[in-house]
Amino acid sequence: MKENKIVRLKDDIKLNNPILLVGLPGVGHVGKLVAEHLIEELNAEKIIEIYSPHFPPQVLVNDDSTIKLVNNEIFSCKANDKDILILTGDHQSSSTEGHYELGDLYLDLAEEFGVSRIYTLGGFPTGQLTHTDGVIGAVNNHDLIEEMGQYGIEFKEGEPGGGIVGASGLLLGLSQFRKLDALCVMGFTSGYLVDPKSAQFLLGILSKILGVEIDITPLEERAKEMEKIAAQLAEMEQQQRQGQQFLPDTSSDEDLRYIG
């Protein structure tokens, strides 16, 4: 697979002026938690799968021992008569160049579906273990600020000071070239753990923006599961790292020291 691969699960999708929500893995997994919760609660239907050589060479194992090649996916649903697309997935790009390439791929799809606005969802690392309710925003069009401030999204001068790294930010930047409105909404989170509380608060604000009721009870459980998976992966990675030091196949770009 040398190229990104878009698998369309449904023909003839007609959407009326939809918005796109993007919740990919990231700080506190806040964006992904929110996206997965919305997909469940709004009975969103998967319409597109995206595979890419810029994702890690990895499959996940389902409960029934079948596998799933890591990917990103787009779901579609109606909420309060509005069409909503939700982009979520297992990973962001493994490489800098892949981030840009996938970013444009997502926006090509957004344009194809006539998306009128993009909300990227993420976490804002406070570095503090005690939870504070709060959501901070950044926009690619100043006109959005007044409207969005009404829903309780805070806009703080020049925050986050280090900018926004990854798809959440990049999509705002790349959208500008297409005159597509986009904002990034980040829930306060410690930055250390999968954070359902942050996701809960962010969901509250989103439900106001979307004008729909969303049950947030199942969120805690979803977060626990996500954390379990994360822990397993971390453990496995550590085991491997230890194990690999005795094995001759660990060559990677950074091990390019010459013999001879």
Add this chain to the structure above:
Amino acid sequence: MKENKIVRLKDDIKLNNPILLVGLPGVGHVGKLVAEHLIEELNAEKIIEIYSPHFPPQVLVNDDSTIKLVNNEIFSCKANDKDILILTGDHQSSSTEGHYELGDLYLDLAEEFGVSRIYTLGGFPTGQLTHTDGVIGAVNNHDLIEEMGQYGIEFKEGEPGGGIVGASGLLLGLSQFRKLDALCVMGFTSGYLVDPKSAQFLLGILSKILGVEIDITPLEERAKEMEKIAAQLAEMEQQQRQGQQFLPDTSSDEDLRYIG
């Protein structure tokens, strides 16, 4: 060499509905041990060599001081009247993108030979130094589970929790796009050492699946040699790492700090 290079050692290969076994370097080198053992015991014939710029820039030195450019290789044999292809090699891809590219290359060859099923062989790191007999499986088609369970392959809910990283998993995922049945069979192993015991147990199960007797006596010795090579490489790498800090040629992508 900008492109992968396939060297065909034999013309006019006609196989009848063969299966493909994949045993590349990985955790405990279980898959590679099994693959190399089968090649030896079943007198498999090398039919294809695969070279790639995604493998490390390295040659191995044979006992007679000739060299071998690192590669992956496909062998062919008959066992109990069945045609079997075995893919093994020195390395997996050094880069994420290369993993996907090589994965498709392997599957192109599998399709060309009319492969009906793929078994990828690997190790499942338990993190525990005491050996436990056991083999865990994952499939890309649920129908395979019942059949395979008969041979003692365990299918555990959602295990391995962190998914399967590298060619063993990726080939299952990429095979789905071709409607090609594939399963990954992983022997329990500590994760810390080249593990002939794990390979032995996995071989026992494979011999039942393939319906052939396989002598496992030489396996221990093969593992010792592999471990020796692994240790030598590790030592050499460490020497180099120390040596290189005094040398001006260690620039790599991650050292891109600017002067000036």
Add this chain to the structure above:
Amino acid sequence: MKENKIVRLKDDIKLNNPILLVGLPGVGHVGKLVAEHLIEELNAEKIIEIYSPHFPPQVLVNDDSTIKLVNNEIFSCKANDKDILILTGDHQSSSTEGHYELGDLYLDLAEEFGVSRIYTLGGFPTGQLTHTDGVIGAVNNHDLIEEMGQYGIEFKEGEPGGGIVGASGLLLGLSQFRKLDALCVMGFTSGYLVDPKSAQFLLGILSKILGVEIDITPLEERAKEMEKIAAQLAEMEQQQRQGQQFLPDTSSDEDLRYIG
């Protein structure tokens, strides 16, 4: 975005034999400080924005909560009747190959505008915390040395001994293929901090070369702000690094260890 993207903000730019000043991020941020200061003081006008998949996938957040996709930019101004182009930006390339690709892109633009000479501005790390006034130079055409020595630029035998890494040096090298004169001017700096003192001294020399008066009072403040941003980014990065160890999305090329 698979390719670099050049956004032209102004049509029909006619410049008479302009020079190009290049001040990108680097040691002590000396080059960038000088470039930004000149842009401000000389009321330079932005004429070109350059976006690239070789820059990090990052947006910066402006004071008004709008974002800016990281880029490099070219400004144009007149000083003492001379046409001056100034190239500055948020980042240098993230990859080796990107450095070469962007280097040629900058030189293509330089040739298009008829640039007659390039000055790349940077810092020379002394490793000593006490500041020393001084500017060291390197050239891609020996004829420049005599002229430039008059302005107080020191040329020391074989210094810097480790060469010049990054755009400041590379542009000198790539310019040789185009018979374009280029020199690198580096202000002494500790190498540990954003260094307005070094920038100040370098500006003094540049003002003599350009034959213009430049007010250096606002420089100190500009440096403080730059340092604040740098500190915020560093803090955020550290928080993330800690946070990410619990999250399953940290896969990068260097984590390519195989399971299975």
Add this chain to the structure above:
Amino acid sequence: MKENKIVRLKDDIKLNNPILLVGLPGVGHVGKLVAEHLIEELNAEKIIEIYSPHFPPQVLVNDDSTIKLVNNEIFSCKANDKDILILTGDHQSSSTEGHYELGDLYLDLAEEFGVSRIYTLGGFPTGQLTHTDGVIGAVNNHDLIEEMGQYGIEFKEGEPGGGIVGASGLLLGLSQFRKLDALCVMGFTSGYLVDPKSAQFLLGILSKILGVEIDITPLEERAKEMEKIAAQLAEMEQQQRQGQQFLPDTSSDEDLRYIG
């Protein structure tokens, strides 16, 4: 510069069955020391310069403050009526893929000049600080062993156990595809320092092979200079590494953690 660039300094080069010596940076810089010494002592003439986006984005600074873009170079000379080509340079490739690409580029040139045999020169890290005279060899054609053994090159069963990493080994492997004889000759060296003693011994053997007298007196001095440069670069790199932690421009692939 997206592609490798070959600059030819001389037209109409006619060589009669030349051999190619390759001495690039590597363990103990033995190969590079030997190559540079031969170039000097045999008055070899530079005929080709090779530039590549796979080399670090770096220029070196000459004693007269002019710069040199890092490259690889091919020199030509006659020794005892034999035509000899010598390939040396500042760096090996920064990336895995670049190693393969450059390897083929070198072999294309070798074929163009009608090279009949390639000697790659390197160091064999013993890990021991006390010097031992000795040279170990590996070949890509078994017929070479008997001839080469006469000159004191040792061929030890399966040594080096970890194979040969980098251009020295890769060129042997890639030459096989062209039916071009190649051997790698490695002088014993600690692996920790630029090693003129190892180069001296290797030169002694080469002078027998080439049938020419080579004065090795200037070698010690050359090694000292090379070590000085190496030390300067290392120091500079360390300063930068420390300095960069306060600066916002250190983003590289491995720092791709997401905010937002």
